[in-house]
Each structure stands twice: as structure tokens, then as C-alpha cells.
Amino acid sequence: MIWIIVKKQLLVFWRNPQQLLLLLGLPIILIAILGASLGGLMEGGPVSIDAKVAFIEHGNEQTQIDQFLNEVENSKLPKDAITAINNSTEKMTPITILKEDILGSDELKNIIDLEIIKPREKANVLNNKEYAAVIEVPENFTYQTLKSIYLKKGTTGEIQVYKNEGNQLGSTIVTGILQEYQEQLSFSTFAGKQGITEEALQVDPNAIIGETVTINQKNPVTAKNYYAVGMAVMNVLFIASTIGSIAFLEKRRHVFNRVILADVSRWVYFIGIFISGTIVGFFHLSIVYGVSWVLFGLSWPNPLGFFVVTLGLAVSVGGLSVLLTAICFRLNSEMITNFFGSIIVTVFAFLGGSFFPIGDLSKAIQVVGNYTPNGAALTAYLAILRGDGISAVLDQFAFLIMFAAVLVTIAAISFPKRGQIV
Amino acid sequence: MLELIDLSKKFKQLYAVKNLNMFIEKGEIVGLLGPNGAGKSTAISMLSSLVDPTTGDVRFHNKSILKNPSPIRKIIGMVPQEIALYTDLSAEENLRFFGRIYRLKGAELKQKIDEILELIGLTDRRKDIVKKFSGGMKRRLNIGVALLHNPELIIMDEPTVGIDPQSRNYILETVKRLNEEKQMTVIYTSHYMEEVEFLCDRIYIMDQGNLIASGTKDEIKRILSAEKTIVIKADRLNDIFIESLRQDPTISSVTVEEKKVTIIVPKEINIFPAVLKLAEEAKLELNSVDIKTPTLEDVFLHLTGRALRD
Ligand SMILES: Nc1ncnc2c1ncn2[C@@H]1O[C@H](COP(=O)(O)OP(=O)(O)OP(=O)(O)O)[C@@H](O)[C@H]1O
Ligand SMILES: [Mg+2]
Secondary structure, three states: OHHHHHHHHHHHHHOOHHHHHHHHHHHHHHHHHHHHHOOOOOOOOOOOOOEEEEEEEOOOHHHHHHHHHHHHHOOOOOHHHHHHHHHOHHHOOHHHHHHHHHHOOHHHHOOEEEEEEOHHHHHHHHHOOOEEEEEEEOOOHHHHHHHHHHHOOOOOOOOEEEEOOOOHHHHHHHHHHHHHHHHHHHHHHHHHHOOOHHHOOOOOHHHHHHHHHHHHOOOOOOHHHHHHHHHHHHHOHHHHHHHHHHHHHHHHOOHHHHHHHOOOOHHHHHHHHHHHHHHHHHHHHHHHHHHHHHHHOOOOOOHHHHHHHHHHHHHHHHHHHHHHHHHHHHHOOOHHHHHHHHHHHHHHHHHHOOOOOHHHOOHHHHHHHOOOHHHHHHHHHHHHHOOOOHHHHHHHHHHHHHHHHHHHHHHHHHOOOOOOOO | OEEEEEEEEEEOOEEEEEEEEEEEOOOOEEEEEOOOOOOHHHHHHHHOOOOOOOEEEEEEOOEEOOOOOHHHHHHEEEEOOOOOOOOOOEHHHHHHHHHHHOOOOHHHHHHHHHHHHHHOOOHHHOOOEHHHOOHHHHHHHHHHHHHOOOOOEEEEEOOOOOOOHHHHHHHHHHHHHHHHHHOOEEEEEEOOHHHHHHHOOEEEEEEOOEEEEEEEHHHHHHHHOOEEEEEEEEOOOOHHHHHHHHHOOOOOEEEEEOOEEEEEEEOOOOOHHHHHHHHHHOOOOEEEEEEEOOOHHHHHHHHHOOOOOO
16 A cells, blocks of 8 residues: 555656756756866875874883893793794784884885884974874883783783874874774784784784775765765755655645545555655665766765665655655645755755865864764765775764654654544 | 534634534435535535544444544545646546555456546546646546445535536536436535535535534425515616615515625515515616525525525
């Protein structure tokens, strides 16, 4: 029965070519105009991050290693254990690994400019805005770490990172790397405690670097693509007001009464509206993106991620459709759909960044914008365009579904009761 | 079969329907008559389970429909006063959709659609979009949609408004035929007396939310047995004449239309001399003075002092 309602709704939609053309044509024209006029704005190669990073090392690593080996020699450990530890001395340089294999690797050389600083210059460096981050290795770090890994005594040392808030990207990268590194060290400790001493210091510099590089060297998003997505996520919202108007017309023309008199539950109708909104929203997005792909070369590196975001947004549009319908039925007026179509969509589009990346201006607006369906979808679409996987957009997907669920609930509460629809 | 008990509907301060009592037996055609705003459509919405009454009850086979409207919905075919159709869809698509929501499908639905299209004379326009139909064609489809599921009870709310006499006759004949051939029960709402006179076995007359008369055609006309209706025509009616008619104690009702005054007087009184005298005093030239055989229209006039239509 629901499907009968949906099918008819789609047919009515389809029978209004002007409306259809407007809904599809408007975003495509906007995409073309904005794309052409803003062509060069965000173009260019990967974002070049040239983060200057200071590295302060207290104490000497080799001295600490010697001290550690000395202690092992004089301990009551079994002979072969001592031999095993001695044999893996070359791997036992956590600071050198960090300094040379990780931060100094070829991959990170483009991003990070590492400077070794003497401890007494620490204060100067901390006050110097040029540095994106300052890494400080405490005294006895190596000694403590080795002891923790091999002798299961104490914990690994903690490397300190001072972030320069002014250089977010650089400092974020450095923090990310160190976090990953620290985690790997802790894991080694854990592994060591399980008795896998041979393999003890299992830091894999490539894993750490790989992770960092993919996060930060994503595909850049061009202005054209940005606005294509911005316009698509904004214009799909008009589907909701269109579905709402069609539904209200059914009430005004008394065809809704016929449906009720056929003993069809009003909830069947209600769900039918939700599903219609979702389906039309999904097709709308697919068509707008399809045309953008053909005409403007907007392509998606991760089709599945694209599908997930599109689905989430379409479900939100379904939620909006059914809420607008419920309010129209309740107030017996179409006013709300006009208000939504003219004012709310514009505000949503503005906050959600469809007109320009407003989130870059203010953190607060960025947060608010991400609570609009179009804003959340835009953020997610951009992540996909930059080359992120599905996991990067799950938050937004969850938000879109939740958003729809909340709207459907409000709609269900405000939908007029049986016998009250006059 | 169907009973309305002390049914009232209040919109804010206004009683659209007040303490309405009605019954409908299987197989009869019942007329519901009244001027604009009488409360006919509101009464129909309540008895068909679309709108809950403010007070009172509707009983279908002795069970209230308020808690469980399904039984009555299954047997009702509703022809609303408005054209309740999808104007962007074709006649056939409308019939198919409404047939589907009445759980018809496949060959049965197809056959039923053909049958209805034939009945309402739209077979060769079946593929056309309703928007392009004439008013009368829309009206006919509006009726056709209500007949898809072989309803036992068909409710028609002013189904002939705004259509030419030919289509109107066709509709009236069709209703009569459905009643005779299929024993369909009919509730027919109108403010055309002649339609109701032609179709209905029993009649309810409403005005301003109240039931003002009910019974068979003859019973209702007998209300007028003690009175007669006289129509006075004149090209230039003047206020002096009308005022003096109103002052006359033997005249119980004076209704003025353009070039025409209708008065009601007791049967035994010969009012002609008085009328002629008043006309002379008012310097009015009369065209004619006639006695009319009473119609339901006159009953309404008698009961309310107003014409049924403006
Ligand atoms: N939904 C509503 N809200 C408020 N008032 C209403 C509503 N529906 C009807 N009314 C009022 O109730 C009264 C009766 O209306 P109704 O439509 O039942 O009359 P009707 O007899 O069908 O008239 P008509 O011959 O013009 O169709 C009118 O005064 C109307 O204004
Ligand atoms: Mg009416």
C-alpha cells in the first residue's frame, strides 16, 4: 500500500515538467556560473605545508643505552635473555628512529622542516611563532623506554609536544605523528610483557609516515567542485518543499480524504511521503552530480562513500518533506513550505557553506553549519573528494540519519489525528 | 442501516451542524437539502467518518463508527462537493490509483476501470489529463472514482454543480439506475429542489445547521397544505408596495427578487383584491399575479422566509 502511494507521488512529480526542470536546472546553471567565474580560486597543487619543527633532546641516547645494557649485564637474568637483548641493540634507539626514520624521512621532508635545538634555547623557541611545534624528549626517555620494554619495569617515557595554535595544520600533523609513535612504543611494551622479547622494539616508521601523508596530502578540492557540491546539497532541499506542496494540494483538493475513506491508514500516507521525499532527493542528487560529472568533470574517487553521503542526505530530505507536510496539514496552510523554500533553505545554505566556505571564518559557524543537513553533507562530500574513505564520513552520515529521525518524530507528533483533518 | 444521533459540529463559536437526527435505510435515496452554509457537507463528513463530531454519534448497523470507522468506510462511495482528483494524471491513472487503494488489482481492476469509463462516458478520453477536461467531464470522473469498489452506500455532495443540463440529466438518471439495478443506497445533497424531487424517497431539509423539516416528498409538501404561494410580477417594483405587503397581517412571508415578489397566505383568503389595491396605492403597474402549485422550494421559503438560492 505504501508503494502505491509512493508511485503515485512520483508520477505526480513527473507530470510537472516545468517544476522538474526548475529543480534540476537551477543547480546546474548555478554550478556552471559559479564554476566559471571562480575557476582559479582554489585551484593549484597539494597544499604545501612547510612546518618548522624544533626538536629538543635532553640527555644523550647512546649513554642511556649503555647504562641500560650495563644494568642488564649485571642483573640476574638468564644468560640467553641477556644475549638476546644485546643482539637487538641496533634496534634499541627510539629517539634516533623518531628523529631520522620518521620525522626526517623523505616523505615528511616536504612537510616538516626539522631543527635540532639545544635544551637551553627551549624558551626562545617556544616564544618563536615560526615554529609549528616543539618536540621535547625528557631526560632518561630512552633508558625508561628500554627498561619498560625489556625488563617490564615502569612505563615508556612521554615525549612532550608544544603546539603553536597559529599553525594548526603543521602542529596537528606533528601531534598526529607523535601520538602514533607513542602508541606503537606502548604496544611494544605490551608485546614485550607477553614475552615476545625478540621482536621487542617494533616501531614501523613506514606505517606512521604512511598514515600522516595520506591524511595531509589529500586531493585538493577545486572551486568548481566545491560549488558544485555546495549547490547540489542546497538545491536538493527544495525537493522537500515541493513534496510538501504536492501533499498539501492533495489535502486541499480533498483527494487525501478519498485516501482516508479507502480505509488507508494516515500513517501509510505519512510513510509514503517520507519515502517519496527520500527517493526524489536521491534521484535529484544523482542527476545533478551526473550532469556535473559529464559537463564539469566532477568525479568521485570513492563511489561507495559518495553513495553513503547521498543516501544520508536523501533521507534527511525525506524527513524534511514529511515534517513540512505534517505542518501544512496541521495549520491547513501552505505558508510553511514557502517559508522553508525562501528563508530556511537560504539560511541553511549560508551556514552550511554552500555560498562560500564560511566555516573557515569562524569555528562557531562551522560547528553550527555542520548541524544543517546540507552542511553536514557538504563536509562529508568534500572529505570524499579529498580522497578520504567511508570511515571519514560516518559521523556526518549518522548525523543525517539522526536529523531525519528527529524530524520524522516531530512530524508524527504534529500530524493531525484521525477525524481532525478538516 | 445508518443512524445519526444528536450530531453536532462546532467550529470555534459557530455550530455548522446542530443536534442533527437522521436515519437511512438500505436501498433508499435520501435527499439532504439546504442553502449555502446549511451544514450539509459537514454532516456528510461526519457520517462518513472523515470528521469527528463535537457531540453525538453515528451508528452503522447499530455500532458507533467513531471508534472503529473501518466497516462504514468499506461500503461508502464518496462523491465530494469538490473535484477530488489528480488533475495532472489521466482519467485512467486516477481510476487506477483509487482502485488500487481500494485493494483492487489485476484483471478485476482493469475490468472495473473499463466499466466505469463506459458508465461515465469517458472511454475515448481515458488517456487524457484531467486538467484538460471540461467541468462536466471532471464532475463525471469525480463520480466514477466513487463507484470503483461497488459501494453499498453512495454519498453525493452536490454532484451536479456547474454542469450543463444534459450532463446533469445523465447523472441523475445514472444515480436512479444504480439505485434500482444494484440496490445502492444513496444520500444526495443539493440545493436544487427539482433534483431532489426527482430522485429522492425521503428528504431532510437543513438551514443554518438545524434540521427544519424531514419526511417523504408528500409529507413535506403537506406542510404547505394550509397555505398558498402567490407570485407577483412587475417591471418596476417599489419600496412602498413591498412595505405595505409586509405590513399586511394576512401575508405570512414576503420574498423579493428582481421584478418578482413571492408571498405566502392562508389558503382560504382571497388576496387578489388586496394586492391590486396596494399596487394602485403605490402607483405600481403589475404584470401578473399568479397562484403557484407548491414546490419544495416553497416549503423552504415557508419554513425560513428565505429563498433556497440567492
Ligand atoms: N473547516 C471549517 N472551519 C470553520 N468553519 C467551517 C468549516 N467547514 C465548514 N464551516 C462552516 O460551517 C458551516 C456549514 O458549512 P458546510 O460546508 O457544511 O455547508 P453546506 O451546506 O455544505 O454549504 P454549501 O451548499 O455551500 O456546500 C458554514 O458556515 C461554514 O462556513
Ligand atoms: Mg457543501
